[in-house]
Amino acid sequence: MTKRRILLKIEIFVLIFAVILGSVTFIMMYKNNVITFYDEPEKSLDVVFFGTSHVINAINPLQLYNSYGTVSYNFAKHAEPFLQTYESLKEVLSHQKLKLVVIDLYFIPSKVKKWQNARSRAHCLFDNISFSFNKLEMISDFFEGYSSNIDNIEFDTIYNRWELTFPIYFYHSNWKELKKNNFFYPVLLTKGHEPRRKVESQKYPIFSTNRETISKLEKGNITAFWKIIDLCKKNKIKLLFTLIPYASTNDSILDTKYFNEIEYLVKSIPNVEYLNLFHELDKINLDFSKDFYDWSHVNPSGAQKITAHIGKYIKEHYDIPDRRLDPVYAKWNDDYKLYVQDTFAQELNATKNSEKYLELLTNKKEATNNTCIFVVKISEKNINSKYFNYLGINVNTNNCITIIDEGKVVYNRVASDVPLQHEYKIGRLPVKLVSDVKGKNSSIKIDGIEQINNKSGITVVIYDKLLKKVSSVRSL
Amino acid sequence: MYLQFGKNFEDTHSYKTMLFNSIPFLFFFPFVVLVYFLIPKNWRWVWLLAASYYFYMCWNPLYAFILLGSTVITYVGGLLMSRADNAFSKKVILGITAVLSIALLVFFKYGSFIVDNVVPFFNILHIRIIKPEFDLLLPVGISFYTFRSISYLMDVYRGDVEAEKSFGRVALYVSFFLQLAAGPIERAKNMLPQIHNPQPFEYERVKNGLLLMLWGLFQKLVIADRCAILVNHVFADYEAYRGFQILTAILFFAVQIYCDFAGYSDMAIGASMVLGFSPKQNFNKPYFATSIQDFWRRWHISLSSWFRDYLYIPLGGNRKGQVRKYLNVLIVFLVSGLWHGAAWNYIIWGALHGIYQIIGALTLPFREKAHSFLKINTETFSFRLYQQLVTFCLVCIAWVFFRAPTASDGVNILWNMVREWNPWIFTDNSLFNLGLEAKNFRVAIFSIAVLFIVDLFRNDDKMRLRSLLSQQGIIFRWFVYFAALFFIIIFGIYGPAYDASSFIYAGF
Numbered sequence A: 001m002t003k004r005r006i007l008l009k010i011e012i013f014v015l016i017f018a019v020i021l022g023s024v025t026f027i028m029m030y031k032n033n034v035i036t037f038y039d040e041p042e043k044s045l046d047v048v049f050f051g052t053s054h055v056i057n058a059i060n061p062l063q064l065y066n067s068y069g070t071v072s073y074n075f076a077k078h079a080e081p082f083l084q085t086y087e088s089l090k091e092v093l094s095h096q097k098l099k100l101v102v103i104d105l106y107f108i109p110s111k112v113k114k115w116q117n118a119r120s121r122a123h124c125l126f127d128n129i130s131f132s133f134n135k136l137e138m139i140s141d142f143f144e145g146y147s148s149n150i151d152n153i154e155f156d157t158i159y160n161r162w163e164l165t166f167p168i169y170f171y172h173s174n175w176k177e178l179k180k181n182n183f184f185y186p187v188l189l190t191k192g193h194e195p196r197r198k199v200e201s202q203k204y205p206i207f208s209t210n211r212e213t214i215s216k217l218e219k220g221n222i223t224a225f226w227k228i229i230d231l232c233k234k235n236k237i238k239l240l241f242t243l244i245p246y247a248s249t250n251d252s253i254l255d256t257k258y259f260n261e262i263e264y265l266v267k268s269i270p271n272v273e274y275l276n277l278f279h280e281l282d283k284i285n286l287d288f289s290k291d292f293y294d295w296s297h298v299n300p301s302g303a304q305k306i307t308a309h310i311g312k313y314i315k316e317h318y319d320i321p322d323r324r325l326d327p328v329y330a331k332w333n334d335d336y337k338l339y340v341q342d343t344f345a346q347e348l349n350a351t352k353n354s355e356k357y358l359e360l361l362t363n364k365k366e367a368t369n370n371t372c373i374f375v376v377k378i379s380e381k382n383i384n385s386k387y388f389n390y391l392g393i394n395v396n397t398n399n400c401i402t403i404i405d406e407g408k409v410v411y412n413r414v415a416s417d418v419p420l421q422h423e424y425k426i427g428r429l430p431v432k433l434v435s436d437v438k439g440k441n442s443s444i445k446i447d448g449i450e451q452i453n454n455k456s457g458i459t460v461v462i463y464d465k466l467l468k469k470v471s472s473v474r475s476l
Numbered sequence B: 001m002y003l004q005f006g007k008n009f010e011d012t013h014s015y016k017t018m019l020f021n022s023i024p025f026l027f028f029f030p031f032v033v034l035v036y037f038l039i040p041k042n043w044r045w046v047w048l049l050a051a052s053y054y055f056y057m058c059w060n061p062l063y064a065f066i067l068l069g070s071t072v073i074t075y076v077g078g079l080l081m082s083r084a085d086n087a088f089s090k091k092v093i094l095g096i097t098a099v100l101s102i103a104l105l106v107f108f109k110y111g112s113f114i115v116d117n118v119v120p121f122f123n124i125l126h127i128r129i130i131k132p133e134f135d136l137l138l139p140v141g142i143s144f145y146t147f148r149s150i151s152y153l154m155d156v157y158r159g160d161v162e163a164e165k166s167f168g169r170v171a172l173y174v175s176f177f178l179q180l181a182a183g184p185i186e187r188a189k190n191m192l193p194q195i196h197n198p199q200p201f202e203y204e205r206v207k208n209g210l211l212l213m214l215w216g217l218f219q220k221l222v223i224a225d226r227c228a229i230l231v232n233h234v235f236a237d238y239e240a241y242r243g244f245q246i247l248t249a250i251l252f253f254a255v256q257i258y259c260d261f262a263g264y265s266d267m268a269i270g271a272s273m274v275l276g277f278s279p280k281q282n283f284n285k286p287y288f289a290t291s292i293q294d295f296w297r298r299w300h301i302s303l304s305s306w307f308r309d310y311l312y313i314p315l316g317g318n319r320k321g322q323v324r325k326y327l328n329v330l331i332v333f334l335v336s337g338l339w340h341g342a343a344w345n346y347i348i349w350g351a352l353h354g355i356y357q358i359i360g361a362l363t364l365p366f367r368e369k370a371h372s373f374l375k376i377n378t379e380t381f382s383f384r385l386y387q388q389l390v391t392f393c394l395v396c397i398a399w400v401f402f403r404a405p406t407a408s409d410g411v412n413i414l415w416n417m418v419r420e421w422n423p424w425i426f427t428d429n430s431l432f433n434l435g436l437e438a439k440n441f442r443v444a445i446f447s448i449a450v451l452f453i454v455d456l457f458r459n460d461d462k463m464r465l466r467s468l469l470s471q472q473g474i475i476f477r478w479f480v481y482f483a484a485l486f487f488i489i490i491f492g493i494y495g496p497a498y499d500a501s502s503f504i505y506a507g508f
Helices: A002-030 A034-041 A053-058 A061-068 A082-093 A118-126 A133-149 A158-167 A168-176 A219-234 A257-266 A279-285 A300-317 A327-350 A356-364 A385-392 B004-014 B023-038 B040-059 B063-083 B087-124 B142-158 B168-173 B188-196 B203-236 B243-272 B292-298 B300-310 B320-342 B344-373 B382-402 B409-418 B440-455 B465-470 B474-490
Strands: A047-050 A072-074 A100-104 A238-243 A272-274 A373-376 A399-405 A408-415 A420-426 A429-436 A441-446 A457-464 A469-475
Touching: A002 A034, A002 A168, A002 B474, A034 B300, A047 A082, A047 B292, A047 B409, A053 A300, A053 A408, A061 A072, A061 A300, A061 A327, A082 A100, A082 A133, A100 A300, A118 A133, A118 A158, A158 A168, A158 A356, A168 B474, A219 A238, A238 A257, A238 A279, A238 B188, A257 A272, A272 A279, A272 A300, A279 A300, A327 A469, A356 A385, A356 A457, A373 A429, A373 A441, A399 A420, A399 A429, A408 A420, A441 A457, B004 B474, B023 B040, B040 B063, B040 B168, B040 B344, B063 B087, B063 B142, B063 B168, B142 B168, B142 B188, B142 B300, B168 B188, B203 B243, B203 B440, B203 B474, B243 B382, B243 B409, B292 B300, B292 B344, B292 B382, B300 B320, B320 B344, B344 B382, B382 B409, B465 B474
Parallel strands: A047 A072, A047 A100, A100 A238, A238 A272
Antiparallel strands: A373 A399, A373 A457, A399 A408, A420 A429, A429 A441, A457 A469
């Protein structure tokens, strides 16, 4: 065999190996909000948000798009060290030509030395970044910038570089836990935003107004701060620092001395602004008793208010184009619709109260208009709700079958003794419904798959036509 | 510090070590190979020597001085013997250099063991001995390179090889990184000529070497380390287990130690083949052995042949009568036990193998008469299977003492195994509570089945799996390669999710 042929064979072998390794790693690994960033066409985004989980939870790019036509991505990462924010910006700029960069400063005073579960956190930071020379540089800079500061023996070794470069080393034993979802790319595009659904009342924060020189901060963070400003300047990108509100865990004053100093500092830097949302709490109308998931993160209600406020600020202060009517961005409309449907499904499934559930079905027309709702009753009891009237259905007999397709009642039959049976089609999908109180038989089969399996009382099954799946099954 | 099984893992498990199954080795080895074939032939041994010392110093840079010391003794001893003008001088030089080499081994490996056992003896005699505080790390592979050194000295003494004039080449023979940590114990007469005549790059040989390395990796990462999870779990708390639970752990240990050691040997041999060397086979289906004697012809062949040539034969072998022969067998196996570890349980393990062989030899005439009287055809498959099963059972009983923390633990483990009959563990899922849950247990069983099939056809001229594979089309061959690679990558026990055990033999 000639040398050339041997080399060719080795090259092809290594290439196939790399492709399979990449695929296997993708299946095995933990996926976060960053992975779908690479689906955005190159140079298509105008604004990208950076920071920590505060940003992930608070900024909803699809809401921004729907309200202002701003095309943006939430590239924040859970507990991202500030030095890494600079690396993340570099990574984003290698794919996108931005008009505005928004960076939350919450982690600028934090010290990596206090990291818990450092290994897992590092994997969260890097694993979803696509493989490139920039990623290798990010990993290298991470170790050079932080390794000596982390109180963790795991992090002073060469091993962790290999491990972060080839994360299969960390994830391969996940083969035991693989589910259907692992094999598919995340279907829903939230553009990096992750809502956290829970309501936890928080104390209203009181923040300090004193200032402290930032030279006392961790050196890597300060370097990153100035490097970010330089990088934006070099790329002619406007830069907006933010401080997204969080609550006080006790009665003491929130320590914001470094944030106040930065606010003072950036006043003299051209094209750099600072939006401290603690100063705008009244304008945002943030309700600390309802809008928080925990002391540190806002829930979807808080996110809606913060996103609206930042969106308005961006619209008023920057020249960011409205892309809503631009045919190149038509997919954003589809993504927004999908997002609405998924949010609706999540809200329904998170609602424990039956009345509240029916209220959502009645009021969220934007979402229910893209669904087909099946209702089957087998019960000798009458179950009353004003919402049945709103929905336009009668369920007041022993047996009942109702179908509401795209907001309209297309089938509603009731009977006291006679079993009911009906067949329907959602597009090509066959649906078979049975209601038989005497035979204790209730059934809704969609494409042959049983959804309710003889549940008694009233059972609602919602098929989402955009998400193309059963989005909710509920016994009332 | 004397070596116990549990300690092996701690002593050799460090992120900085470079075992064959470590990520740094994945980059180190291809780099060594690439440079090896790019530089002129005359310089290749220098490159390998540098790589060997770097490899060894990854464990602990101080180890290199011990290795160097051992090499100096070996080189000087060989050279002096070649210049000695009479047999007596040669014998004296051999004696001094061999004793010096062994002294290094004894000091580092057996120092604490000797002190621990000598002090109580003197206490009984009311003689007070101040126990020195040893804090010595057992240098990795010292047992292997000491035996390689002695083999060289003995071969020079016997005239089987000429004394090597180049210190560097002797240093490479002693420290060759692919066989440094856990063997095989290659002979100087096989290895030195190969160091002198490096082979050119040959695609087929490199490919076969890589395949053998892959097979070794499968044995180590998928089977041995998976079995180790169950074995460690049960042996760490053996009082909580009975009957078939213990039996399962013993059987898993038999598989673990075989796959660990044979896997390492296959990786070492495969990697040596990539570099153009032709090392001797170290394992030959040992659990298919029909007697204990046969087992030792198949298990760790380079070590057992070393004991045969450099201990058993010099002791007189079977030339000085039956009693002396049995005594020699016992001595060889006691030393073999001690070589495996400085603890009583290893000595008992060695003694058991010695006793098995003596009883086997003593009862042979009676067994042959019984076969003849009962008209048992000993040439049948069923009789061979019976012999294999009996041999395997005897080997497993001895393994209990090898793995148990102490000799008395070994006895207790066996007692716990026979005192309760609990076959329901195979049907009520409690088998999966032995540290290895159901999914991993099934992977272990599947992999052991693959191992059994491959071993069955190993060295079978009619059914050579490697040549069968090479006859297939490229798509099928590459499919097999990738399937094997990714089976190891996915199902191997490594990474932070597991405290992957080091190669058991790296501590010997």
